[in-house]
Amino acid sequence: MLNLEWFRTFKVIYEAGTLSAAAQALFISQPGVSLHLSSLESYTGYRLFDRDTRKMLATEKGTILYNFIIEHMNKLEEAENIFHRKCKLEKPTVSIGMSMEVFQYMLESHVSALPFNLITRFGDHPQMLQELNNGTLDLILTPQKGTQHNLDYTPFTKERTILICGGKTDTRELEELLLQDNRNAVKEWLSTQIWYTTAADMGHLKRFWSACFNALPGFRPNYVVPYYGSILRCLSNNRGFAVVPDFLCRQEILDNVIKLVWEGSPPVVDTLYFGKRKSNAYPEEIKQLETILSKNWPVYDDNVLV
Structure with a gap:
């Protein structure tokens, strides 16, 4: 019809x-x-x-x-x-793109108090850049800057990628190899271990491996799970390794259910940006979201990991 x-x-x-x-x-x-x-x-x-x-x-x-x-x-x-029955003006609706973990850690508890409607989308960074460019999204959080001329990027924090393992993982041999700065031996030893990664993003693992060993990972992860939160739950008081953003696992490290193994050498640090169109319909609402996320994000310190 x-x-x-x-x-x-x-x-x-x-x-x-x-x-x-x-x-x-x-x-x-x-x-x-x-x-x-x-x-x-x-x-x-x-x-x-x-x-x-x-x-x-x-x-x-x-x-x-x-x-x-x-x-x-x-x-x-x-x-x-x-x-049409007259009523108060409809709330504006803002669409934001970010990772599931950032939403859970930084924004979820504030959603019910927002004075506007919110649509949250999760995806990889190239996809979010494309959706921002075509108008599907109004704001994204991304470590990658696109080349589109109508998009604007504002740096707001940094994200460090670190190597962690489950609390029951025996790392004595690895610690000795790291003290010796024997990179080839460290790479070979790590390549034989149990590894976790996410289905959506192996970028952190690849960047960490490339920075520390000047190569791409030569192994296939044993377990591919949906989100970084899934990795942390799988590793808690268990065995295995993963490469994750440091802000996601601070509490688990403090609780000793996960161990910080290596911050990498050189450290792998990404600048995170707020991405938005230069001309958008919701500047005040977007500014409010940026303020909430900036205030809730842990302060980055080059000398402090946890």
Whole structure:
């Protein structure tokens, strides 16, 4: 059956010129806009837009359809405004991208007090950069800066990557090799151990290995789990190794359920950035999120790990 919302979406795409701009105007996701358009094209049997890299260009059939429905759509929108029950202004909705752990540690406890709606998305950094660029996300936390000219990056803290192990792991031989600074022997010994990593991101392990041994890991991790929090729970009072951001495991190290094995040499330190579009609709809301995250993030100190 024909859905009248398809016509509303079509009209906004025609006038806004891009799917991301239409999504913002309609307060729906960009995939939702694409679904409405593809459904309408399937229903009519015509391609309504030519997809350009920067703009949606109406085809001849698209222009005919727009001219045919525009007067009726304007009348319906007028009726909607007249007869809609008046209420307080709707809250703005801000979309933020970050890792699951950052959300749990730094933001989760503050969500219920936010004076605006929040959508949180988890993904890898390249994906989040792309979604920020196309308007799906309004703010991201990332150690990677993209090359898009419409994005702005503000450094707010640093993240150190360290080698940890379960509390019951015997590290006496490794500690002796580290004292001798025998890198090849350290690399070979570590390569034979039990390793944990996450499904979404092996970047920390690769950067740590490259910095310390000038090579990529030559082994396959034994256990690939969803999140760093899963790694910490698996390692607690157990055996095995992992490379993780230091802020995630400070409490577990203090509780002696996980051991800090090596901070790396040289230390592996990433600058974390707030990424956002230079022109966005929610500057005050984004600033509030940045303030919350900055205040809750542990203060970085080059000389202090825990």
